[in-house]
Amino acid sequence: MSRPDTPVYLQLRDRLRAWIEAENLSSQHRLPSERELAQRFNTTRVTVRQALAQLEADGRIFRSNRRGWYVTPERLRYDPSRDVGFNQYVTDQGYTPRTETLSKQLIEAPAWLSAVSGLEQGAPVYQILRRRYVDTRAVLVEHNYINPAHCSGLLSENTDASIWALFRDRFGLHPQHRQLEIYSLALKQPEADALGVSHGAAGLYIQRLSHDQQGTFLELDREYWLHDALKIVVNVGEPMAP
Amino acid sequence: MSRPDTPVYLQLRDRLRAWIEAENLSSQHRLPSERELAQRFNTTRVTVRQALAQLEADGRIFRSNRRGWYVTPERLRYDPSRDVGFNQYVTDQGYTPRTETLSKQLIEAPAWLSAVSGLEQGAPVYQILRRRYVDTRAVLVEHNYINPAHCSGLLSENTDASIWALFRDRFGLHPQHRQLEIYSLALKQPEADALGVSHGAAGLYIQRLSHDQQGTFLELDREYWLHDALKIVVNVGEPMAP
């Protein structure tokens, strides 16, 4: 089927992929150790790790630091343009969400935030840092920067649930305009550590900038996701006629 | 500054990154060869390649098959929700676009297309396969599936420019609803080969499903991008008040 000169690591990748698809079912299943795979396929760990890196890049397996390689769960479908919270997405798709608020404080708007938000530099801004889980796997860290003008006292609320729900129900705020930025990157020190992956692991960055109907800055949200944890689904334009 | 036990490949990554940022500006600049870097930093090619892979994952350098490593150009900003063609995006941002139509034909809708589009299985569909460049670098391959009901004769037109412009100007078609799907993946055989990268290179997948105001399927677009070539920017909701 495949040419005889196919590199060993690609053959191994394909055999592992087939094995995962055939044998296996449940996510979070652990693969044999690298040494065992090397022995079983009569090659070295370097080559085994090339094959594993391919499957990792494709989002089929992920590594848990010095514990082993595991089969990746299904991607979470996620629409960053909608006013629906993370917890509800996860629950609707049959998983168990969890959110940890890592820190929340009032800061002075740094220059970069001023540039994108229109706030004056040094103006007070709520900063909230959260880590979110699907089942037991940490899949994203999130930095929220919020204009306190319209939601004074927000930091006293419970921020482990949806901030948008707080906006809506507690403060009567309704973002009218949003700009999304999405691109892939390598996760750096703080985010990688918070997600329990190594520096340079593949990630997906989502930034959401929200204003109200008067054009006043409401919130900037910067999310760092594991690259294999989500599939973005966005609906734009008029809804279809019934 | 950094702890003395920082791995060699991370030190090397940081030194290379600093060197790229300081010394160098122009994209497409070639790095020293792996062997030369190994010698200069008194280490081995394996370690050098770990450092290079980190910079590649971060989108700062890319490899050209057996020619060397090069500094990545700036990301193209791209809004897949707007009726603006690729060529115009590229031109507006100061680059030179190029599009090659690799194939175009009339096919029968396969089962998977029927499932997402609502077309009957086996119904006639135009299929267009294109490769697109920013300057001299191939950055994406694109599969278009188009409902011929409203644009008969499309395959006789020049498809190296914008298909949406053809929809609008030649056929009077205006997509009213679109669903976008975006996620990262590893590029597989046909797409990787078409882009001149190796199997398993990191990519970004964008799918765009368009209907007209009656809910009739117009077009399905599946784009496979090099992961470092673009930054998605989407505006949703009401535009800001002036």
Next chain:
DNA sequence: AAGTGGTCTAGACCACGTG
């Protein structure tokens, strides 16, 4: 023909997670 990245071997020691 020379140089490059692509692939691969056969080891080694270390840091960390788990029993």
Next chain:
DNA sequence: ACGTGGTCTAGACCACTTT
């Protein structure tokens, strides 16, 4: 204490690109 992945060495040959 043991097994795991994380890091690293010092080579080798090959396929391909460029000169």
